[in-house]
Amino acid sequence: MRDEFGKKMHIAAFAIKGDVSEADVIRLTDAIIARIGMTKAHSPAVFDYPFQDKGGTGFTYCQPITESAILWDTWPDHEGAYLMIHSCKDFNAQDVMEEIDKTHHASQAYFTVLTL
Numbered sequence: 001m002r003d004e005f006g007k008k009m010h011i012a013a014f015a016i017k018g019d020v021s022e023a024d025v026i027r028l029t030d031a032i033i034a035r036i037g038m039t040k041a042h043s044p045a046v047f048d049y050p051f052q053d054k055g056g057t058g059f060t061y062c063q064p065i066t067e068s069a070i071l072w073d074t075w076p077d078h079e080g081a082y083l084m085i086h087s088c089k090d091f092n093a094q095d096v097m098e099e100i101d102k103t104h105h106a107s108q109a110y111f112t113v114l115t116l
Contacts, residue, residue: 009116012093014083016100017108022046025061025072025081028103032070035099036091039066090115 026044033040044063049055061072067087074081085096093113100109 008088008090010085010087010090011114011116012085012091012096012111013114014093014096014100014109014111016081016083016104017079018104019076019079020072020074020081020104022059022061022074024104025074028083028100029061029063029070029072031099031103032085032096033063033065035095036085038070038087038089038091040064041066 029044032038041064044061046062047060049058049060056075057077058073058075061074063070065087067089069086071084071086072081073084083096083100085091085093093111097109097111
């Protein structure tokens with residue numbers, strides 16, 4: 001039986017080792033949204049760092065989706081990025097990992113999933 005939409009929260013967090021540019025993030029986000037059957041909502045927002053001389057070098061990218069949001073936090077100084085997908089619609093995190101492997105060729109990538 002399928003859960004009612006919004007009844008559960010599904011969160012997947014990915015740690016990705018390797019250089020991740022803004023163009024990579026945009027391309028990967030679009031591919032991931034298509035692969036897991038989600039829908040973009042609104043324009044993405046990008047926040048560059050450091051901010052007011054605080055923080056490392058990188059950017060945060062947030063793409064709202066009708067099911068919730070996809071968020072990237074990138075750190076070129078550390079050659080890596082975090083990807084978080086929050087959704088009230090269930091999805092297969094392994095599909096996301098396969099998309100990362102297929103389109104980015106990260107040197108290392110790991111994920112964990114939480115459902116509430």
